[in-house]
Amino acid sequence: MLAYTLRRLWQFIPTLAGVILLVFFLFNWVGGDPAYLLAGKISSPDMIANIRRQLGVDEPYGVQLWIFLKQVLSGDFGASWSTNERVAEIFATRLGPSLTVLVPLLLISTLLGMAAAMLVAHVRGSLTDRAVMVACTVGQSISILVYILVFQYLFAYQLGWFPVQGWGVTFADNLLRYSALAIIVGIAVSLAPDIRLYRTFFLDEINQDYVRTARAKGMSETRIMWVHVLRNAAIPMVTNVLLQLPGLLAGAFLIERFFGIPGIGREVILAVERSDFPIIKAVTIYVAVATMIINLLADLLYKAIDPRVVLK
Amino acid sequence: MREQGVWALAWKRFRRDRLGFASLIVVLVYVAIMLGAAAGWLGPDWNAEAGVSFAPPTFLGPEAVESPQLAKAAEGAQAVADYGIADPLAPDLTEIAKTLSGASTTSARAVTLPLGGDKWGRDVLKKVLKGTQTSLVVGLSAAALAAFLGTLFGALAGFRGGWVDDFFNWLYSVFTSIPYLLLVLAIAAVVNQKGTFTVILILGLTGWTGIFRLIRAEYLKHRVREYVLAADAIGASGARRMFVHILPNVSHVVLVQLSICVVLFIKSEVILTFLGFGVGVDTVSWGSMLAEAGSELLLGKWWQLTAATVAMAILVTAFSLFTDAMRDALDPRLK
Numbered sequence: 086m087l088a089y090t091l092r093r094l095w096q097f098i099p100t101l102a103g104v105i106l107l108v109f110f111l112f113n114w115v116g117g118d119p120a121y122l123l124a125g126k127i128s129s130p131d132m133i134a135n136i137r138r139q140l141g142v143d144e145p146y147g148v149q150l151w152i153f154l155k156q157v158l159s160g161d162f163g164a165s166w167s168t169n170e171r172v173a174e175i176f177a178t179r180l181g182p183s184l185t186v187l188v189p190l191l192l193i194s195t196l197l198g199m200a201a202a203m204l205v206a207h208v209r210g211s212l213t214d215r216a217v218m219v220a221c222t223v224g225q226s227i228s229i230l231v232y233i234l235v236f237q238y239l240f241a242y243q244l245g246w247f248p249v250q251g252w253g254v255t256f257a258d259n260l261l262r263y264s265a266l267a268i269i270v271g272i273a274v275s276l277a278p279d280i281r282l283y284r285t286f287f288l289d290e291i292n293q294d295y296v297r298t299a300r301a302k303g304m305s306e307t308r309i310m311w312v313h314v315l316r317n318a319a320i321p322m323v324t325n326v327l328l329q330l331p332g333l334l335a336g337a338f339l340i341e342r343f344f345g346i347p348g349i350g351r352e353v354i355l356a357v358e359r360s361d362f363p364i365i366k367a368v369t370i371y372v373a374v375a376t377m378i379i380n381l382l383a384d385l386l387y388k389a390i391d392p393r394v395v396l397k
Numbered sequence: 398m399r400e401q402g403v404w405a406l407a408w409k410r411f412r413r414d415r416l417g418f419a420s421l422i423v424v425l426v427y428v429a430i431m432l433g434a435a436a437g438w439l440g441p442d443w444n445a446e447a448g449v450s451f452a453p454p455t456f457l458g459p460e461a462v463e464s465p466q467l468a469k470a471a472e473g474a475q476a477v478a479d480y481g482i483a484d485p486l487a488p489d490l491t492e493i494a495k496t497l498s499g500a501s502t503t504s505a506r507a508v509t510l511p512l513g514g515d516k517w518g519r520d521v522l523k524k525v526l527k528g529t530q531t532s533l534v535v536g537l538s539a540a541a542l543a544a545f546l547g548t549l550f551g552a553l554a555g556f557r558g559g560w561v562d563d564f565f566n567w568l569y570s571v572f573t574s575i576p577y578l579l580l581v582l583a584i585a586a587v588v589n590q591k592g593t594f595t596v597i598l599i600l601g602l603t604g605w606t607g608i609f610r611l612i613r614a615e616y617l618k619h620r621v622r623e624y625v626l627a628a629d630a631i632g633a634s635g636a637r638r639m640f641v642h643i644l645p646n647v648s649h650v651v652l653v654q655l656s657i658c659v660v661l662f663i664k665s666e667v668i669l670t671f672l673g674f675g676v677g678v679d680t681v682s683w684g685s686m687l688a689e690a691g692s693e694l695l696l697g698k699w700w701q702l703t704a705a706t707v708a709m710a711i712l713v714t715a716f717s718l719f720t721d722a723m724r725d726a727l728d729p730r731l732k
Contacts (some may be wrong), residue, residue, distance in 0.1 A: 099570075103568070104571050106571075107571055107572075108583075111583060112587055115587050115588065116588075222714055222717055223710060225713075226709070226710045226712075226717060227706060227709070227713075228667050228668070228687065228706070228709060230668065230687050231706045234687070234690065234691050235702075238694045332576040332577070332578070338578075339668065354582075354672065357582050357586040357672075358673070362586070362587075365582075369579060369580075369583050372576060372579055373574040376575070376576065377574050380574075
């Protein structure tokens with residue numbers, strides 16, 4: 086286990102180097118020189134040169150890469166180009182709101198998806214099963230944008246059950262008032278794919294020999310589902326939830342943007358709109374590192390809860 | 398009896414799947430709409446301001462209440478008449494008002510449109526048809542690009558092995574360690590250029606990873622099979638073995654992955670365009686329609702949102718069901 090972990094950590098280095106190169110290639114080579122963009126419509130050559138010097142894009146590429154490398158290793162990505170706030174500071178303050186939405190969202194949607202998947206797997210082949218599957222397919226084919234627009238219009242604007250947007254001061258206020266609708270939208274969006282995926286996990290287990298044995302012993306169907314099948318089907322589910330995490334962190338940006346939640350996702354959208362490269366660079370690197378660590382954790386967890394798994 | 402080819406057998410299996418067959422027909426209808434719109438038969442004048450602002454759909458009938466702007470204009474006209482002197486500018490003003498009120502002075506604006514109108518009175522039906530073209534062209538072209546790259550990389554990595562394999566695996570791990578939408582957004586920020594072609598490039602260049610992984614695994618399996626060794630023995634070159642001998646045998650994997658990508662890319666295009674990094678302002682797509690629909694909804698004008706959502710949902714549902722049916726039909730294990 087330890088040797089495996091060390092080897093995987095060692096393998097992080099080329100991947101991380103690749104991510105750094107990719108980000109550098111994109112932002113310093115392709116993106117090149119945003120000085121004209123930042124200087125605005127009325128600008129003099131002096132101003133442009135000044136901005137270039139400030140951003141460090143007048144240096145040769147080798148020097149720029151060295152600076153970027155130092156930034157990654159020290160974790161200090163400098164200041165935002167548009168607000169001059171430190172990037173590290175932005176992250177520290179935006180992570181909380183993001184997690185306030187994401188953690189409940191992930192927990193509730195996983196539990197709901199699991200329960201629903203178990204139900205439809207239990208009545209597999211029936212009309213209910215087929216109806217739920219059709220509903221899931223249709224639900225999945227509607228854009229997340231539509232969910233956000235319609236839910237916000239209906240529940241916040243028309244019915245007034247939730248604030249349309251905003252963010253409060255206390256954690257309870259944020260969680261129960263301002264995040265509630267965002268969480269509901271997130272659940273509505275992720276439920277359909279979750280049910281479909283988890284249903285296949287349950288179906289894989291239901292046809293196993295141990296289920297037939299349990300039935301032959303006269304065990305009740307409920308006990309088989311809740312105790313035997315659930316525990317086995319939970320193994321791929323747990324890893325699936327973990328693997329979803331990095332995508333969710335960045336993927337919730339639409340939800341954060343629409344509900345005015347000052348999280349990392351909204352910051353990314355703002356940064357993309359403002360061509361605020363330091364923030365996007367930092368997010369990309371951070372999230373890539375997080376993804377690698379989470380992938381490793383998922384594999385280790387898989388091994389921990391399923392002793393049959395051999396890590397190689 | 399003549400031996401049936403793998404594709405003929407797959408087609409036979411596919412035809413038996415009624416749901417899959419029905420969804421294929423729906424997909425083909427959409428492709429026909431795409432071709433019709435591209436040829437200029439469907440919705441060429443989507444940008445024309447054919448109706449009044451927010452003209453309701455025909456099945457609802459025209460709006461009963463006059464818009465406040467029109468009422469104000471009528472009041473204003475009366476006030477001027479009260480002064481008792483003829484307005485010297487009156488003929489000019491009526492001329493201007495006429496030009497402003499309609500796209501052309503010759504045709505009056507319709508009060509209702511088949512599926513309603515948007516803020517500028519453009520026909521939502523025509524926008525949906527034209528938007529279908531944009532979204533489907535983006536989805537199909539980007540998927541084709543991704544499938545090409547994924548197949549090429551996968552074939553090279555799986556067949557050549559060694560440092561080639563190491564290199565592409567490294568590239569794969571780099572691309573997959575950044576969440577897909579974040580990568581797409583980052584590239585959009587860097588390119589900072591709107592346009593259909595840009596969207597296709599962004600989606601195609603980032604979306605090849607899934608196809609790569611599967612194709613590489615297939616090539617690893619196939620390169621040691623007897624028919625490939627036999628081809629080697631008669632002196633077939635590496636490229637010939639890769640693309641003439643093996644590729645037809647793994648093409649079903651490419652096809653299934655390609656149609657999974659189409660669905661993913663259509664959805665991504667909508668999000669990109671919605672956020673303002675997608676197709677240009679002179680192009681209509683489902684994403685640009687949804688972007689307008691957000692503020693329209695607050696005014697109670699729901700038809701553009703509904704039209705774009707339904708058009709997209711039907712295509713994506715049909716395409717997903719078609720993909721599932723195709724995968725079942727092509728899966729040789731079920732034979």
